[in-house]
Amino acid sequence: MHSVWFGEFMGTLVLVLLGNGVNAGVTLRKSYAADAGWMVIASGWALAVLCGVLVAQAFGSPGANLNPAITLAGAVISGSYSQVLSMWSAQLLGAMAGASLMALHYGPHWKLTPGPADKLGVFCTNGAVRNPIFNILSEALGTAVLVLVAGAIFSHGVSANGPASGLGPWLVASLVWGIGLSLGGTTGYAINPARDLGPRLVHWLLPIPGKGGSNWRYAPIPIVGDLTGAALAGLLLHYAHL
DSSP states (O other): OOSHHHHHHHHHHHHHHHHHHHHHHHHSTTOTTTTOOHHHHHHHHHHHHHHHHHHHHHTTOTTOOOSHHHHHHHHHHHSOOTTHHHHHHHHHHHHHHHHHHHHHHTGGGSTTOOOHHHHHHHHSOOOSSOOHHHHHHHHHHHHHHHHHHHHHHTSTTTOTTOSOTTTHHHHHHHHHHHHHHHHTTTTOOOOOHHHHHHHHHHHHHSOOTTOOOOOTTTTTHHHHHHHHHHHHHHHHHHHHTO
């Protein structure tokens, strides 16, 4: 059970379990973390990325993408697309598994939370102001920043040998924290198609009390925007030779 595929699956599972978990803790009623606010959500997601990266690396994925957009950007940079679909499948299934465990963990709280939109927001993203063009732009920009700064973190310009051993995941977590605080308020910063689509599918499938619809009209936005931003940033990194 030690492979790139299983590492991506396990890492994305932990990422979504903890990330959606902080959403649930802040949103669901009778949670001790209820109404803790955006700073807690952004911090929780940053730490979720850190934990997911470490788990992915431990289980066999040294690159620890955890994100189809990052995988696509890596393929654009390297010119090799042979592992893209395999990695995407691990990330999507891992996201679904993590969201399912989160839903089980907060089992008694769903029926105590009256708003269907609040319950959906635990699982997946939506535009704070619904405007598809700007929502796609927000997701594309946030994902491009993720790819560009991650590329800079591991570039020769920052350090000839890369970050000190073990420091990379902390820097990437800080990057996600910064994106959440600075750019996340418009769309909830999916910046990861699997992180949005996997939990959205789980919301659609599970018998959550009073859940309402899964807002499939919005679902293409964090896919199209994130993959577009990642591809464009990947092209820049490819030609910049960082």
